[in-house]
Amino acid sequence: xxxxxxxxxxxxxxxxxxxxxxxxxxxxxxxxxxxxxxxxxxxxxxxxxxxxxxxxxxxxxxxxxxxxxxxxxxxxxxxxxxxxxxxxxxxxxxxxxxxxxxxxxxxxxxxxxxxxxxxxxxxxxxxxxxxxxxxxxxxxxxxxxxxxxxxxxxxxxxxxxxxxxxxxxxxxxxxxxxxxxxxxxxxxxxxxxxxxxxxxxxxxxxxxxxxxxxxxxxxxxxxxxxxxxxxxxxxxxxxxxxxxxxxxxxxxxxxxxxxxxxxxxxxxxxxxxxxxxxxxxxxxxxxxxxxxxxxxxxxxxxxxxxxxxxxxxxxxxxxxxxxxxxxxxxxxxxxxxxxxxxxxxxxxxxxxxxxxxxxxxxxxxxxxxxxxxxxxxxxxxxxxxxxxxxxxxxxxxxxxxxxxxxxxxxxxxxxxxxxxxxxxxxxxxxxxxxxxxxxxxxxxxxxxxxxxxxxxxxxxxxxxxxxxxxxxxxxxxxxxxxxxxxxxxxxxxxxxxxxxxxxxxxxxxxxxxxxxxxxxxxxxxxxxxxxxxxxxxxxxxxxxxxxxxxxxxxxxxxxxxxxxxxxxxxxxxxxxxxxxxxxxxxxxxxxxxxxxxxxxxxxxxxxxxxxxxxxxxxxxxxxxxxxxxxxxxxxxxxxxxxxxxxxxxxxxxxxxxxxxxx
Amino acid sequence: xxxxxxxxxxxxxxxxxxxxxxxxxxxxxxxxxxxxxxxxxxxxxxxxxxxxxxxxxxxxxxxxxxxxxxxxxxxxxxxxxxxxxxxxxxxxxxxxxxxxxxxxxxxxxxxxxxxxxxxxxxxxxxxxx
Amino acid sequence: xxxxxxxxxxxxxxxxxxxxxxxxxxxxxxxxxxxxxxxxxxxxxxxxxxxxxxxxxxxxxxxxxxxxxxxxxxxxxxxxxxxxxxxxxxxxxx
Numbered sequence: 001x002x003x004x005x006x007x008x009x010x011x012x013x014x015x016x017x018x019x020x021x022x023x024x025x026x027x028x029x030x031x032x033x034x035x036x037x038x039x040x041x042x043x044x045x046x047x048x049x050x051x052x053x054x055x056x057x058x059x060x061x062x063x064x065x066x067x068x069x070x071x072x073x074x075x076x077x078x079x080x081x082x083x084x085x086x087x088x089x090x091x092x093x094x095x096x097x098x099x100x101x102x103x104x105x106x107x108x109x110x111x112x113x114x115x116x117x118x119x120x121x122x123x124x125x126x127x128x129x130x131x132x133x134x135x136x137x138x139x140x141x142x143x144x145x146x147x148x149x150x151x152x153x154x155x156x157x158x159x160x161x162x163x164x165x166x167x168x169x170x171x172x173x174x175x176x177x178x179x180x181x182x183x184x185x186x187x188x189x190x191x192x193x194x195x196x197x198x199x200x201x202x203x204x205x206x207x208x209x210x211x212x213x214x215x216x217x218x219x220x221x222x223x224x225x226x227x228x229x230x231x232x233x234x235x236x237x238x239x240x241x242x243x244x245x246x247x248x249x250x251x252x253x254x255x256x257x258x259x260x261x262x263x264x265x266x267x268x269x270x271x272x273x274x275x276x277x278x279x280x281x282x283x284x285x286x287x288x289x290x291x292x293x294x295x296x297x298x299x300x301x302x303x304x305x306x307x308x309x310x311x312x313x314x315x316x317x318x319x320x321x322x323x324x325x326x327x328x329x330x331x332x333x334x335x336x337x338x339x340x341x342x343x344x345x346x347x348x349x350x351x352x353x354x355x356x357x358x359x360x361x362x363x364x365x366x367x368x369x370x371x372x373x374x375x376x377x378x379x380x381x382x383x384x385x386x387x388x389x390x391x392x393x394x395x396x397x398x399x400x401x402x403x404x405x406x407x408x409x410x411x412x413x414x415x416x417x418x419x420x421x422x423x424x425x426x427x428x429x430x431x432x433x434x435x436x437x438x439x440x441x442x443x444x445x446x447x448x449x450x451x452x453x454x455x456x457x458x459x460x461x462x463x464x465x466x467x468x469x470x471x472x473x474x475x476x477x478x479x480x481x482x483x484x485x486x487x488x489x490x491x492x493x494x495x496x497x498x499x500x501x502x503x504x505x506x507x508x509x510x511x512x513x514x515x516x517x518x519x520x521x522x523x524x525x526x527x528x529x530x531x532x533x534x535x536x537x538x539x540x541x542x543x544x545x546x547x548x549x550x551x552x553x554x555x556x557x558x559x560x561x562x563x564x565x566x567x568x569x570x571x572x573x574x575x576x577x578x579x580x581x582x583x584x585x586x587x588x589x590x591x592x593x594x595x596x597x598x599x600x601x602x603x604x605x606x607x608x609x610x611x612x613x614x615x616x617x618x619x620x621x622x623x624x625x626x627x628x629x630x631x632x633x634x635x636x637x638x639x640x641x642x643x644x645x646x647x648x649x650x651x652x653x654x655x656x657x658x659x660x661x662x
Numbered sequence: 663x664x665x666x667x668x669x670x671x672x673x674x675x676x677x678x679x680x681x682x683x684x685x686x687x688x689x690x691x692x693x694x695x696x697x698x699x700x701x702x703x704x705x706x707x708x709x710x711x712x713x714x715x716x717x718x719x720x721x722x723x724x725x726x727x728x729x730x731x732x733x734x735x736x737x738x739x740x741x742x743x744x745x746x747x748x749x750x751x752x753x754x755x756x757x758x759x760x761x762x763x764x765x766x767x768x769x770x771x772x773x774x775x776x777x778x779x780x781x782x783x784x785x786x787x788x789x790x791x
Numbered sequence: 792x793x794x795x796x797x798x799x800x801x802x803x804x805x806x807x808x809x810x811x812x813x814x815x816x817x818x819x820x821x822x823x824x825x826x827x828x829x830x831x832x833x834x835x836x837x838x839x840x841x842x843x844x845x846x847x848x849x850x851x852x853x854x855x856x857x858x859x860x861x862x863x864x865x866x867x868x869x870x871x872x873x874x875x876x877x878x879x880x881x882x883x884x885x
């Protein structure tokens with residue numbers, strides 16, 4: 001069986017190399033049959049990778065511990081679900097997942113993106129092939145999932161904190177995002193290599209980019225939620241290099257999604273767009289490298305591994321190659337259109353891009369700082385939360401404001417008078433909210449008040465957009481409000497879906513501001529009968545309770561919660577001691593408040609021999625808005641992704657009409 | 663108003679300058695990061711440092727009452743440093759574990775900043791004993 | 792073991808067939824060139840995109856005006872220019 005897996009990977013490697021070399025040759029010399037053959041090689045490589053995947057899955061399901069990988073990441077008593085998701089629990093398996101998703105995306109993109117044009121596709125195939133060849137090379141020669149050993153009686157098992165649904169779904173979501181960014185990159189390079197100056201590659205990859213970006217966003221929120229409920233330190237994001245590894249490409253992709261809109265509408269920013277998509281892809285490779293090479297100290301440090309130098313080399317190759325290509329094609333990319341006014345939607349998108357890229361780059365600087373400082377001074381130095389928070393505020397708050405301003409500004413040139421009128425209501429709402437907040441005591445955090453007032457501004461402007469749009473639509477024809485609304489959204493899916501996504505980001509901002517700027521933390525040692533108060537909740541410790549489960553012993557502290565003298569409920573934070581693995585896990589107790597959207601978060605810091613408890617209690621206002629934002633984000637993304645028959649027809653007309661070969 | 667030169671270049675130049683200014687302002691005020699050291703490198707540093715190493719010996723005391731006392735040793739050496747820590751202790755903390763903690767050196771003892779103790783999350787377990 | 796061998800063999804054969812297929816299907820094609828659009832087609836394509844862009848800009852202007860983002864004066868100032876640009880692209884078709 002392992003032989004089949006290895007053979008399948010070697011086959012995949014050979015096919016992908018062929019797709020790269022033959023594809024490049026065919027594109028350069030214009031050979032149709034060879035180009036088709038290279039494209040077919042991608043399909044065959046996907047099939048081979050699927051075979052390798054199935055081999056590993058079967059080995060996992062059968063608890064075949066002769067596979068080193070299976071023995072290292074599962075055990076006999078592990079439930080089937082987690083046994084199968086251990087597929088991506090280790091380095092080799094996650095590389096295989098990368099390759100699988102890449103091949104899948106490559107085949108799907110190449111088969112469905114005919115609109116990009118055959119000569120562009122003929123260059124896309126070798127580009128995708130090149131990336132695939134790299135991963136296949138690692139899998140065959142450096143980090144094989146099919147290494148074998150004398151089978152031990154039982155495997156090493158899975159860390160209990162990784163045994164929950166979030167950890168099952170968080171890596172595939174992230175990978176669908178990371179790998180998905182390869183598609184727009186490949187098409188951008190394909191268009192450059194084919195010397196095309198039109199927008200076909202953007203039109204062809206629009207949905208792919210959106211989908212990848214959405215997966216990356218959702219994957220990060222899942223990771224944050226897992227950290228919040230499972231690791232349970234009271235927070236959801238620690239600016240750990242591995243977390244930043246996913247945030248940086250996401251920020252670059254967000255910038256890219258906006259700037260391609262400018263290129264579509266006005267034909268500007270062509271050079272910026274190809275640079276940006278290259279940056280997003282390189283950051284995504286870098287993110288995979290960070291997560292898998294252990295090169296930067298991180299509490300998530302995976303084993304310091306041998307693939308680090310390979311990744312670094314590949315990233316350098318891609319960066320150098322792309323920059324060289326862009327430089328060579330610079331004359332082609334010059335556009336005639338100029339930015340007409342500093343107060344226009346193009347300008348706002350440009351500011352938005354600059355802020356997003358600035359934020360991504362400052363995070364990158366913070367992530368590599370230990371390496372750089374060690375190289376320069378001999379001593380590694382790390383930057384901490386204050387560094388990241390400073391730049392998050394400096395760049396993030398203006399970005400938040402821009403989300404409200406952008407949609408209200410016209411293309412080309414907006415007169416300040418018109419702006420004044422459209423801004424009036426949102427501005428009034430924001431000022432009113434600000435005053436109300438200050439009166440309610442929110443002035444304890446300046447950043448918090450700013451974030452809240454900006455959020456109100458943006459929400460108001462989004463609501464107004466929907467209202468104005470619906471009434472305009474209604475004024476056109478014979479429809480009632482609901483009909484006008486659905487017709488409005490259906491005809492402008494990208495715009496209104498985008499507004500919904502903006503609303504999600506605002507909810508995220510409010511949730512983050514509330515739960516960090518306005519949180520209350522109390523710590524103390526409690527004997528049975530003692531109490532502690534946090535944000536109006538009186539917590540009375542009643543004593544410990546121990547129980548024995550199938551694979552662990554559970555110690556729980558019984559804490560009764562009272563608000564204003566009234567008994568609200570009992571929370572039971574504590575610890576689990578796992579027999580097999582000999583580890584202790586932290587089990588937090590969280591009480592959600594539906595009314596305020598906040599959480600009461602209890603951590604049993606230390607269980608003491610004398611029967612006392614060291615308790616840490618946090619009140620986190622509005623934190624559940626973060627998770628709600630995730631749902632709204634998914635909804636908005638779906639709206640923008642939804643196929644639009646009218647738009648497809650229009651595009652077909654455009655390209656058929658120009659009588660260009662498909 | 664639209665002239666011959668596109669304002670886009672001006673915006674980009676000004677923004678880059680602005681970002682750099684913000685960046686330099688921050689680093690000049692906040693300083694250049696916390697040194698990340700192993701116990702043998704710690705001596706002589708004033709100010710906040712981050713020390714990583716292996717926990718050796720038996721930890722004594724209580725992190726929530728009076729302070730947890732333990733020693734950190736170089737991952738691949740023998741130099742050790744005593745640490746006194748208050749705050750939350752990660753569940754994975756034990757003798758033999760690799761940890762990182764921030765603090766300031768006072769008379770050769772690392773007085774930790776509360777709640778900065780983190781353990782390296784192992785991707786595999788230590789084998790059953 | 793033999794199942795693995797069989798699957799492996801099938802995979803190898805399928806891969807070879809897929810890769811060789813274009814050559815097997817057309818051993819002696821009349822035309823093996825990968826056609827890229829010539830200058831005329833490129834121009835037509837760029838033109839089509841220009842035209843769509845102009846029409847789209849006009850539509851957006853109307854929409855922005857109706858939803859109150861653009862004042863009447865601004866609308867009047869811009870609509871003439873955009874209409875003319877759109878008319879130009881439509882006229883010089885082909």
